[in-house]
Amino acid sequence: MERTIANLKEMIRAGRGIIPADTVVKGGNLVNVMTSEIYPADVAIYKDMIAAVGDVSDYTGPGTKIIDAEGKYLVPGLIDGHIHSECSKLSITSFAKAVVPCGTTSMISGLDEYISVSGLEGLKEVLAEVKQSPLKVFWGAPYKTPYTIPESTVSFNFTKEVHEEVQQWPECFGVWETVREFLQEEDENTLGAIEQAFKNRLPVFGCAPMARGNDLNGYLCGGVRLDHESYDHEEVVEKMRKGMHMLIRESSVTHFLAENIRAVTEVNPYMARRVSFCTDDVTATDVLEKGHLDNVVRLAIAAGVEPMTAIQMGTINSAEAYRIDHLVGSISPGRIADILLVDSPEEFHVETVITNGQLVAQNKKLTYDLKAPERSTVLKSELKCQKTTKADFEYRVDMINGTADVLAMDVQGPFVRKRRDVVLNVEDGIILPDPEQDVALVSVLERFGRNGNRSLAFCSGWNLKRGAMASSAAPDDNNLIVMGVNPEDMSLAVNYLIEQGGGQVVVADGEIIEFLPLPVGGIASDEEPEVIAAQEKKLNKAAQDLGSTLPEPLMYMFFLPITAIPDYAITDVGPVDYTNLTTFDPVIKLNEQ
Known part of the structure; x- marks a missing residue:
């Protein structure tokens, strides 16, 4: 909606009815959000702009397209x-x-x-x-x-x-x-x-x-x-x-x-x-x-x-x-022509969508074939991290056998993690995750080739009984995050995402169970929404088959690097105590046998 002296003259003339409207939405009831009123009104549209609202008979020319809104309510586009x-x-x-x-x-x-x-x-x-x-x-x-x-x-x-x-x-x-x-x-x-x-x-x-x-x-x-x-x-x-x-x-x-x-x-x-x-x-x-x-x-x-x-x-x-x-927010002269035709204000089911003066959607579908652009190498996914081994996901300590008092980040909602103290077994110098106590390992790997950082900590709330899951989409940093109760499966999940150039994966017993590729920067896809939705369901079911009781196991996992909400998070630099704005050691005490 750029405005220059030249096109301002044109828009003013369209607003005065000197230039006929390209489109008229006729016969609807205007939901006027500026005055909290609803009343019959037509809308004249010139290019991407609303030219007039109300009686727009002066704005209709021989080439004006008419959109029939009889019995419908005209609502501004939602923001x-x-x-x-x-x-x-x-x-x-x-x-x-x-x-x-x-x-x-x-x-x-x-x-x-x-x-x-x-x-x-x-x-x-x-x-x-x-x-x-x-x-x-x-x-x-x-x-x-x-x-x-x-x-x-x-x-x-x-x-x-x-x-x-x-x-x-x-x-x-x-x-x-x-x-x-x-x-x-x-x-x-x-x-x-x-x-x-x-x-x-x-x-x-x-x-x-x-x-x-x-x-x-x-x-x-x-x-x-x-x-x-x-x-x-x-x-x-x-x-x-x-x-x-x-x-x-x-x-x-x-x-x-x-x-x-x-x-x-x-x-x-x-x-x-x-x-x-x-x-x-x-x-x-x-x-x-x-x-x-x-x-x-x-x-x-x-x-x-x-x-x-x-x-x-x-x-x-x-x-x-x-x-x-x-620019937006109301059906008023001079605003961008974003208009919805809905069944009623009370039921609020959107039937037709006009954006930028063009009818673009009806009956929950776009009216035209919208194509994604060709992706340059800038947004093509490449995970610039080294392949891993099982040992990268084993929490090693300076003690052969015994137990360890450990702080596990306990998920209580998608963003809130609280402290949970647990006692885990140490065998051959490795602190073992414990599915029976609902304690898994979680790691974040830097994936941009800047420093090779890797972190490792413990978490609770997912109830994983076996396997692992990983994602290269993990706001806000979008480093590679992996969670599991089996270091071999964790390594397999990470290595598979590196090979595929990003995505989300669920692994169990050395096998890839489900995978969603995310080729746009390792965080998104140009696939149809229906395709992504179907794969989301498969990924969630696969994670739930591993024991998770969360409604969105992978989404809860990929929010773990967000530090902006107390108390705990994990990034590539380590587990984070956000109350004190510092990293922390999840091992509280070692108890040698």
């Missing part, structure tokens, strides 16, 4: 306020095929997983891919990479000097996902990114799970505008009372809406106008079976939110929070 689309394992093109038919026409993203594996070169290719897609991405430049304390390894380090360049790009709409601890620790690169944002009048997006009291005050004094991560509705209320825009997250593994929406339904309904939605991390399976932002709107309505309010949360509220409401 996902915070998402790592890469976690779906779908490329931008494939992700658009999944979510646009659900009514998601815009998303705010740092595209940071692509940056972690391919730097600015890869990012530019993805941004070019976005321009060929019906899905708009309002890109926020990551506050820094890596996101970890202590600093782990990625292929490209996003610094304050990088911000001086990229914040000038037309694609940049803010600073992405600024983690609280980096402000609290006064990290120079993070503060430099915010300094540039203030100079460029760009908003700073936040990530402050469990931030309350003085820590929250300090965070806000760092200039952060909004947050997408609260663990209960009291946290939402405090953040909103202190001036933040709040995004309620409902992802495939963190179902926060039911709890966080209580800030609106129980505490103060007037808070609703500054609340919006995001999905953060979704699977292809979830989107195909439940929907995307449309499902979140329906969940909010079911939780007691008025349909108009829920639709505002999915549209204009997000646009205003991110300062993009002059």
Whole structure:
């Protein structure tokens, strides 16, 4: 939606009805999110822009295309306020095929997983891919990479000097996902990114799970505008009372809406106008079976939110929070023509999708064949790590036989890991994992050829009884992560991913059970969403056949390197105590026999 003097003249004439509309959406009921009204109105579209709303008879010419919306409700395109689309394992093109038919026409993203594996070169290719897609991405430049304390390894380090360049790009709409601890620790690169944002009048997006009291005050004094991560509705209320825009997250593994929406339904309904939605991390399976932002709107309505309010949360509220409401978020003259035809505000089933003025989806499918671009070597996957052996996944200590008191990272939800003290057997100088006690080994291997780091620690909560599983997609660093109770199977899983150039794999008894290739940077695929969803189910079943009781065993595993939520995580530099912002030794005490 570039504007020059020449095309501004053209757009103004289209708005005045001097130039006829390309398309008119006729006979629908407008859901006006600006005024909280619903009334009959037609919509005139010129190129990618809404030219007029209401009586548009003056805008119809002999070549104007008519879209019949009789009996339907016209809703602005939905905006996902915070998402790592890469976690779906779908490329931008494939992700658009999944979510646009659900009514998601815009998303705010740092595209940071692509940056972690391919730097600015890869990012530019993805941004070019976005321009060929019906899905708009309002890109926020990551506050820094890596996101970890202590600093782990990625292929490209996003610094304050990088911000001086990229914040000038037309694609940049803010600073992405600024983690609280980096402000609290006064990290120079993070503060430099915010300094540039203030100079460029760009908003700073936040990530402050469990931030309350003085820590929250300090965070806000760092200039952060909004947050997408609260663990209960009291946290939402405090953040909103202190001036933040709040995004309620409902992802495939963190179902926060039911709890966080209580800030609106129980505490103060007037808070609703500054609340919006995001999905953060979704699977292809979830989107195909439940929907995307449309499902979140329906969940909010079911939780007691008025349909108009829920639709505002999915549209204009997000646009205003991110300062993009002059472009998207409402069906208004001068905005981009992103329009949904839905059955009713109450049921909210999306039947037709118009993006950038073009009809692109009907009945949950795109109306045309969207092709992924040819991939350059920048985004073709190569895992630059050495092959492993069984010995690489044996935890060796200076004692022949006995027991070891060990700290295992115990998963309690996809991101929260707590301390669990266990006693494990030591045989021939090796601490053994113990499936009966639900204790597995986990390792992260640096895969960009920068230093060859490898870590090893213990974890609980997966209930693996045999075998191993591994993934080269593991936000936010996307190093190679492997978990198992058999070092030989762990080595086989890692070596297979190295040979295949990335993906996800489940191994048992020396055999490859299931494998999903991820050829785009080792984190995504250009396959159809249905193909990825089918393979997701196979991988999860294979992991569950090994004993796992988690709903998404591989997704829970690949979140282990995320350090931004207390208490524990693991990266290529070692197991991390995030409360104290340091690595730790998981062996507490050795007890010689």
